[in-house]
Each structure stands twice: as C-alpha cells, then as structure tokens.
Amino acid sequence: MQAGDKPTILEVSDLSVSYGKVEALHGIALKIRAGEIVTVIGPNGAGKTTLLSALMGLLPARGDIVYLGQRQGAEREVESLVRQGMTLVPEKRELFGEMSVEDNLLLGAFDRYRAGQRDHAETMAQVFDTFPRLRERRTQLAGTLSGGERQMLAMGRALMARPKLLMLDEPSLGLAPLIIKEIFRIVAELKKTGVSILLVEQNARAALAVADYGYVLETGEVSLEGPSGELANDPRVIESYLGLGGRH
Amino acid sequence: MDLQIALLLGQDGITNGAIYALLSLALVLVFTVTRVIFIPQGEFVAFGALTLASLQAGKLPGTLWLLIALAIAAAAVDIVCALRDGQAQRIPKVLAVNCALPAALAALLSIVPAASLPLALQVVLTLALVVPLGPLLYRLVFQPIAEASVLVLLIVSVSVHVTLSGLALYFFGAEGSRTPAFTDATFEIGDALIQGQTLLVVCASFTLIAALYFFFERTLWGKALRATAMNRTGARLMGISATSAGKLSFSLAALIGAFSGVLISPITTIYYDSGFLIGLKGFVGAIFGGMASYPLAAAGAILVGLLESYSSFWASAYKEVIVFTLIIPVLVWRSLTTRHTEEEE
Ligand SMILES: Nc1ncnc2c1ncn2[C@@H]1O[C@H](COP(=O)(O)OP(=O)(O)OP(=O)(O)O)[C@@H](O)[C@H]1O
Ligand SMILES: [Mg+2]
Numbered sequence: 001m002q003a004g005d006k007p008t009i010l011e012v013s014d015l016s017v018s019y020g021k022v023e024a025l026h027g028i029a030l031k032i033r034a035g036e037i038v039t040v041i042g043p044n045g046a047g048k049t050t051l052l053s054a055l056m057g058l059l060p061a062r063g064d065i066v067y068l069g070q071r072q073g074a075e076r077e078v079e080s081l082v083r084q085g086m087t088l089v090p091e092k093r094e095l096f097g098e099m100s101v102e103d104n105l106l107l108g109a110f111d112r113y114r115a116g117q118r119d120h121a122e123t124m125a126q127v128f129d130t131f132p133r134l135r136e137r138r139t140q141l142a143g144t145l146s147g148g149e150r151q152m153l154a155m156g157r158a159l160m161a162r163p164k165l166l167m168l169d170e171p172s173l174g175l176a177p178l179i180i181k182e183i184f185r186i187v188a189e190l191k192k193t194g195v196s197i198l199l200v201e202q203n204a205r206a207a208l209a210v211a212d213y214g215y216v217l218e219t220g221e222v223s224l225e226g227p228s229g230e231l232a233n234d235p236r237v238i239e240s241y242l243g244l245g246g247r248h
Numbered sequence: 249m250d251l252q253i254a255l256l257l258g259q260d261g262i263t264n265g266a267i268y269a270l271l272s273l274a275l276v277l278v279f280t281v282t283r284v285i286f287i288p289q290g291e292f293v294a295f296g297a298l299t300l301a302s303l304q305a306g307k308l309p310g311t312l313w314l315l316i317a318l319a320i321a322a323a324a325v326d327i328v329c330a331l332r333d334g335q336a337q338r339i340p341k342v343l344a345v346n347c348a349l350p351a352a353l354a355a356l357l358s359i360v361p362a363a364s365l366p367l368a369l370q371v372v373l374t375l376a377l378v379v380p381l382g383p384l385l386y387r388l389v390f391q392p393i394a395e396a397s398v399l400v401l402l403i404v405s406v407s408v409h410v411t412l413s414g415l416a417l418y419f420f421g422a423e424g425s426r427t428p429a430f431t432d433a434t435f436e437i438g439d440a441l442i443q444g445q446t447l448l449v450v451c452a453s454f455t456l457i458a459a460l461y462f463f464f465e466r467t468l469w470g471k472a473l474r475a476t477a478m479n480r481t482g483a484r485l486m487g488i489s490a491t492s493a494g495k496l497s498f499s500l501a502a503l504i505g506a507f508s509g510v511l512i513s514p515i516t517t518i519y520y521d522s523g524f525l526i527g528l529k530g531f532v533g534a535i536f537g538g539m540a541s542y543p544l545a546a547a548g549a550i551l552v553g554l555l556e557s558y559s560s561f562w563a564s565a566y567k568e569v570i571v572f573t574l575i576i577p578v579l580v581w582r583s584l585t586t587r588h589t590e591e592e593e
Binding site: 075077078083087111157 | 487
C-alpha cells in the first residue's frame with residue numbers, strides 16, 4: 001500500500017508498561033497513519049491487551065506517545081483521550097448489561113453529547129445500518145445478547161463516538177466462523193469511512209487480510225513488522241501463525 | 249387496637265417510610281456509583297432540618313460557615329492540582345466555580361432577614377446551603393481515595409459522620425428543633441382522619457422518587473450514572489469520568505437528605521444527632537434491596553416505617569430494637585438468595 005504523505009494519527013516509540021515490578025511491554029514502537037488499518041498479531045500473553053490499555057490511558061506507560069501531533073504527558077487520562085477521538089473496544093466488551101441496546105449505544109455518544117453535539121440519532125441510524133442485527137434487538141438488554149451480538153454492540157457503541165482512531169481488541173474472540181467473517185467484513189467497510197483502525201488479533205490470517213500494515217508482538221516485543229501482504233508471505237509468520245488449521 | 253388507630257399508625261408509618269425510602273435510594277445510588285457506604289446520609293437530614301429551623305428562628309445557620317470553609321479548602325486543592333499540571337490559567341475558573349455560591353449566600357443572608365421570608369424561599373435557601381456540602385465532601389474526602397477498598401471507604405465514611413454530627417452539635421446546640429407544620433388542613437375519608445401534613449410529605453416524597461426515576465431512565469446523565477454503577481471501565485471508555493459521576497451522586501444524595509430533613513422537621517423533633525438513626529432506617533431499606541435494587545430498597549424502607557409505627561404502639565420502648573433486629577432475618581434471606589457478586593478489585 002502507498003504510505004508516504006498521509007498524516008500520522010498515532011506514533012509510539014520506546015513504550016514500556018509494567019504490572020508492579022513485572023515489565024509486560026519492552027520498548028514498543030508503532031505508527032498508524034490516517035485511514036489505515038494496522039494490525040498487531042501475536043500469541044496469548046504477548047501483551048496485546050496491555051498495549052491497547054496503555055494507549056487508551058487505562059494503564060500508566062513510559063515512553064513517547066504522540067497522538068494527533070501532540071506529545072502525551074504522563075497524566076494522560078481516558079476521558080480526555082475519548083474527547084480527542086480515541087476509542088477502544090475492549091477484549092471483555094465491557095457492555096452495560098442491564099441496559100437496552102439502544103441505551104448502550106446512546107452512552108457511546110456521551111462525550112459528544114456533553115460537548116454539545118446533538119447528532120446521536122443520526123449516528124445511531126448509521127450504526128444500525130452497519131449492524132442491522134442491533135436494530136432488531138434495540139430494546140433488548142445487552143446482557144441477554146449472544147456473543148456475536150455483544151461484539152457488534154461493543155463496536156457500534158464505539159462508533160457512536162465517531163472516533164478518529166478505533167482500537168479493537170480481538171473482535172473475533174470466541175465467535176463462530178460465520179460471525180467472524182461478518183465482523184471482518186465490517187472492519188474492512190469501516191475503513192472506507194476514513195477512520196483509522198488499530199486491530200489486535202490472534203486470528204492472524206483474517207487480520208492480515210484486512211490490514212494495510214502489521215506488527216507481530218511476542219513476549220512484549222515487536223518481533224516482526226511490515227506491510228500486511230509481505231507479512232502474510234513471511235515464512236516465520238506462516239509457520240507460527242498461519243500454518244496449521246487452514247482457514248479460520 | 250381498633251381500625252381507627254390502625255389507620256392512624258399506618259399513616260404515620262407510611263409518612264416516615266416515604267422518607268426512609270428516599271434515604272435508601274440515596275444510599276443505593278452512592279454505593280453503586282462510588283462504593284461508599286454513605287453513613288453521613290443522615291447528617292444531611294439533620295442539617296436540612298436544623299438549618300431550616302435556624303433560618304426560621306432568625307439565626308444565621310452555622311451551615312454557612314461549614315460551606316465557606318469546605319469551599320475554600322476545595323478551591324485550594326483544585327489550585328494546587330492546576331499548578332501541578334502547569335495549568336495556572338485555570339485558577340480564576342476554579343475560584344469562581346468553588347466560591348461563587350457560598351459568597352452569594354453569605355451576602356444574601358447578611359442582607360435579607362430570612363425569618364420573614366415565605367416558607368418556600370426558606371426551603372430553597374436551606375437546600376442551597378446544605379446540598380453543596382455533598383459534592384464538596386466528595387471532592388475533599390472521597391475523590392482522593394476513590395480507588396480504595398470498600399472497607400477503607402466505610403471507615404472514612406464513619407469518620408465523616410462523626411465529624412459532621414460534632415459540627416451539628418456545635419452549630420445548632422443540644423436542644424432539638426421542630427419547625428411549624430406546613431399546613432393544618434385535615435381531610436376525612438370515611439372513618440379515617442388524614443392530616444394535610446402527612447399527605448404533603450407523602451406526595452413530596454413520591455414526587456421526588458418519580459423525578460429520580462425519570463432522571464435515571466430518561467436523561468443521559470442519569471444513564472451515565474447507572475452505567476458507571478454497572479461497569480466502571482465501560483463507563484470510563486465512554487468518557488464518563490468516575491469523578492463527575494461521584495460528584496453527581498453525592499450531590500443527589502445531599503439533595504435527597506436535605507429535602508428529607510425539611511419534610512421531616514415538622515413531624516419529628518430533630519436533634520443534632522437524630523440523622524444517624526433516620527439514616528440507619530433508610531440503610532435497612534437499602535439492605536433489603538441488596539444495596540443495588542432501587543424498588544426493593546424503597547419497598548423495604550416503607551416496611552421499616554410501618555413496622556416502626558406499629559411496634560411503637562405495642563412496645564414503644566422497644567421500637568428501635570424491633571426495627572434493627574429486622575436486619576438479621578433480612579440479611580440471612582439476602583445472603584441465601586443473592587448470588588455473590590464480589591467487587592473486582
Ligand atoms: N493485571 C495484570 N497484572 C499482572 N500481570 C498481567 C496483568 N494483565 C496481564 N498481565 C500479564 O502481562 C502479559 C501480557 O498480557 P496481555 O493480556 O496484554 O496479553 P494478550 O496478548 O492480550 O493475551 P491474550 O491473547 O490472551 O488476550 C501476560 O504475561 C500477563 O500475564
Ligand atoms: Mg488480550
């Protein structure tokens with residue numbers, strides 16, 4: 001893919017994150033340009049969730065994070081990052097289980113609403129167009145949804161914030177193959193709306209198929225990176241991540 | 249006991265129960281949003297009642313000094329934080345936000361003779377003096393330790409309660425106050441004689457409960473509070489900060505407490521330490537609802553009111569004992585029927 005002149009959304013260098021005395025990420029460098037899908041693949045426990053949590057301000061991190069051209073200070077807070085258009089769909093979805101689908105979506109627009117933007121009805125209509133299943137379930141409680149629907153709701157809720165950078169933590173986790181296919185189709189479609197996406201996945205084949213650029217994260221370090229087409233053909237990636245089991 | 253007495257006691261029970269119900273809702277709200285078991289809830293009742301009584305007696309309520317002191321402390325803390333973040337330009341706004349209302353109230357109270365104002369305005373003044381204490385307490389005491397365990401929060405909560413009731417003794421003295429009835433009207437329905445006062449308290453309580461229901465079900469801020477209570481991380485990811493949710497829940501709890509104090513003050517003589525027992529009865533209701541369910545908490549609180557009223561007829565000396573002994577079977581029942589959802593910490 002052509003890179004070059006597109007503005008950089010997020011640039012991270014030398015990022016380290018620790019849980020107490022144990023360091024989980026060691027000096028990560030990563031870059032996302034406007035409108036790109038960047039994927040981070042890697043095995044269980046590699047530190048993928050840790051990376052996204054640190055970027056979102058949920059965990060304290062050392063190193064340089066430049067978001068939208070601004071160097072982030074040590075006191076970065078989730079709330080102010082949300083205001084600046086960064087949105088995370090966490091691995092555990094973190095839905096509001098005892099609220100309806102509609103209310104969950106509405107809360108996705110909370111920060112925009114507070115800032116005076118009253119276009120949530122319109123945004124919700126777009127989200128329903130993207131996920132027709134959610135429209136059918138709009139009055140149902142989030143806690144009663146199926147796994148695939150929960151993931152769709154988590155993504156829909158994130159889209160309600162009209163993010164500049166959408167970070168997805170293993171959207172295919174625990175879902176049936178048909179639904180996984182649907183989710184990745186939607187991720188590819190979202191790219192057309194211009195949002196930049198940081199996609200964390202264990203499902204390397206599907207992730208590399210939609211992404212422009214990829215990183216391989218192993219035991220807290222980037223072991224390999226490159227345009228996703230090249231990565232998909234790299235013998236090390238094929239052996240470790242694409243080898244067995246055929247198509248996911 | 250004949251029917252007439254039974255009806256009378258029932259009326260009493262429902263009147264008090266409605267107020268306990270309000271308090272139980274506040275306790276559930278504060279606990280689910282901030283994990284603080286808000287023992288000082290009752291102090292807001294006492295401050296509400298006694299502040300209104302002082303205003304009516306033509307005295308300057310000590311509440312004003314407490315409000316000013318807390319506002320200055322909060323402004324100081326906010327200024328230190330602003331300087332630490334290198335945001336000195338925020339200082340004028342910090343001062344305005346924290347000190348405008350106390351200054352305005354001080355000015356107003358020194359000019360206007362509060363005793364001669366109509367009751368409605370006295371109530372508004374009372375609420376304006378007492379309610380801001382809620383968010384100020386949150387800012388100064390609970391916000392800095394928001395991540396602490398439930399036990400630590402409880403201990404701090406108890407010490408806030410002790411401090412506030414000490415201050416109430418200092419401000420209002422040891423003798424109790426009772427404000428004049430809002431109305432002397434009575435209605436006769438069949439055999440029963442219904443006091444206008446009772447009707448007013450019950451209507452006001454249920455109006456406030458309905459307003460709270462509307463707030464939580466229909467407004468975005470209400471939903472944001474419920475979201476924080478359900479899933480803190482999820483709420484933060486939506487940009488709902490735990491701090492604003494905490495402040496808002498403390499403001500509502502203070503409003504409910506002060507309003508209950510105003511409602512109860514013509515019915516019961518309130519002393520500087522009466523709030524605790526009243527709050528505790530709301531707490532029994534809240535436990536009924538497992539500290540989580542609003543309708544169950546309200547139903548439990550009304551039951552407490554009725555039980556208290558009837559037990560005061562049969563065994564007046566033991567009415568508190570009977571009410572608080574009720575907690576034990578309720579706790580047993582709750583622990584047997586609710587699956588344990590331990591706080592993830
Ligand atoms: N809260 C925590 N406290 C201590 N260590 C943690 C914590 N969370 C994660 N870790 C450790 O940090 C490392 C990275 O974990 P992380 O959850 O980021 O991996 P992951 O790549 O997201 O894995 P998965 O694919 O299973 O989601 C692991 O060794 C894990 O044990
Ligand atoms: Mg993970």
